[in-house]
Amino acid sequence: MKRSDVAISRDGATRTPLAHFRLDAERKRRLIVAVADRVVSHADELTALDAAIGDGDHGHNMKRGFEAVLQDLDLLSAMDLPELLKAVGTKLVMKVGGASGPLYGTLFLALGKALPAEPSREDAAAAFASAIAAVRARGKSDAGQKTMLDVLIPSCEAFSSGDDLAGVKETAALAADATAPMRATRGRASFLGERSIGHVDPGARSSSLMIAALCDELREA
Numbered sequence: 778m779k780r781s782d783v784a785i786s787r788d789g790a791t792r793t794p795l796a797h798f799r800l801d802a803e804r805k806r807r808l809i810v811a812v813a814d815r816v817v818s819h820a821d822e823l824t825a826l827d828a829a830i831g832d833g834d835h836g837h838n839m840k841r842g843f844e845a846v847l848q849d850l851d852l853l854s855a856m857d858l859p860e861l862l863k864a865v866g867t868k869l870v871m872k873v874g875g876a877s878g879p880l881y882g883t884l885f886l887a888l889g890k891a892l893p894a895e896p897s898r899e900d901a902a903a904a905f906a907s908a909i910a911a912v913r914a915r916g917k918s919d920a921g922q923k924t925m926l927d928v929l930i931p932s933c934e935a936f937s938s939g940d941d942l943a944g945v946k947e948t949a950a951l952a953a954d955a956t957a958p959m960r961a962t963r964g965r966a967s968f969l970g971e972r973s974i975g976h977v978d979p980g981a982r983s984s985s986l987m988i989a990a991l992c993d994e995l996r997e998a
Contacts, residue, residue, distance in 0.1 A: 799895065800858055800894075800895065802854045802855055803854075805853070805854045805856075805858070805861060806850060806854035807994055808991065808994050808995075809846065809847070809850060809853055809854060809861075809865075810847070810850070811990040811991065811993065811994040812843070812987050812990045812991060813843035813844070813846050813847050814990075815986045815987065815989065815990035816839050816840065816843045816983060816986055816987065816990075817839075817840050817843055817844060819836070819982075819983075819986055820836035820837060820839065820840035821836055822836065822982070823835045823836030823839060823979050823982060823983055824836030824837055826976065826977055826978070826979040826982055827979040829976045830961065830966040830972075830973050830976045830978070830979075831964070831966055831979060832875065834875060835875070835877060835979040835980065835983065836979070838873045838874050838875050838877060838878065839873060839877065839881075839983055841872055841873065841874075842868065842869045842872040842873035842878065842881070843869075845868050845871075845872040846865055846868050846869070849864070849868070852864075853865065857894040858889075858892055858893075858894050858895075858896070859889045859890070859892055859893070859894060860889065861889070862885050862886070862888045862889030862892065863885070863886050863889035863890070864889075865885045865889075866881075866882045866883070866884070866885030866886035866887075866888075866889060867882065867886070869881045869882040869885060870882030870886075876916075876964060876980075877980060877983070879915060880912055880915060880916055880925065880980070881925075883908075883911050883912050883915045884908050884909075884911070884912050884929075885908075886911075887904075887907055887908035887910075887911035887912070888904050888905070888907075888908045890907075891903065891904035891907040891908065892904040901936070902933070902936055902937040905929075905932075905933045905936060905937070906933055906937065909926065909929050909930060909933055912925070912926060912929065913926065918964075921959065922959075922961065922962045923956050923959040923960065923961035923962065923964075923966060923973065923978045923981070924961075924964060924978060924980055924981065925978070925980035925981055925983070925984040927952055927953075927955065927956050927959070927978065927981050928949050928952045928953050928956075928981045928982075928984040928985050928988070929984055931948050931949075931952045932945055932948050932949045932952065932984075932985075932988050934948075935948040942992040942993075942995055942996045943992065943996065945988065945992055946988060946989045946992040946993070949984065949985040949988040949989060949992075950985050950989065952981065952985065953977060953978070953981040953982045953984070953985035954977060956977050956978040956981045957974075957975060957976060957977045958974060958975070959973075959974065959978070960973055960974050961973035961978070964980075966978065
């Protein structure tokens with residue numbers, strides 16, 4: 778049996794990951810709410826992280842973007858998955874602003890372009906990788922530069938290699954924490970040079986929060 782069929786989690790337990798994501802309107806609604814609420818509830822934390830090495834507005838901007846997403850909850854949950862993701866991406870570009878709006882907008886727009894309406898795990902893994910490539914190109918950045926990619930890339934690798942959702946969530950959390958000792962070489966934080974060391978990247982943290990929310994909700998499927 779392939780690892781993608783049965784995954785061994787980090788606590789040694791054997792769990793069967795989702796082979797297929799069945800997304801009716803209620804499931805899509807719950808996923809949207811889970812991600813948006815997680816970001817909004819951590820807005821102060823994200824702002825504090827950004828105040829240390831950036832403009833101090835990441836939490837506020839992300840909260841504004843996802844509150845706008847929640848305002849369209851009924852409309853979004855009625856869409857098929859590709860159109861839903863593209864609509865969320867467009868909303869984030871319009872409402873979040875700064876560097877994060879275009880980057881998260883690109884992520885969701887690329888996911889919407891790559892995913893079918895009823896994706897398999899393999900479809901989701903391929904779309905995740907494609908979306909990360911789009912973010913890399915948009916931000917002209919890569920792993921190791923103290924950005925959201927330092928969470929997205931290892932999380933995608935964990936998911937693609939067959940980790941269960943608890944493992945993917947753990948990978949994302951650990952990857953966000955691992956940005957603290959990095960020196961930023963992209964974005965506003967790069968202007969601080971050595972002073973950027975010792976702080977978790979706010980974009981990495983917000984990415985880990987969204988991944989955690991998705992994993993928690995999908996584990997209930």
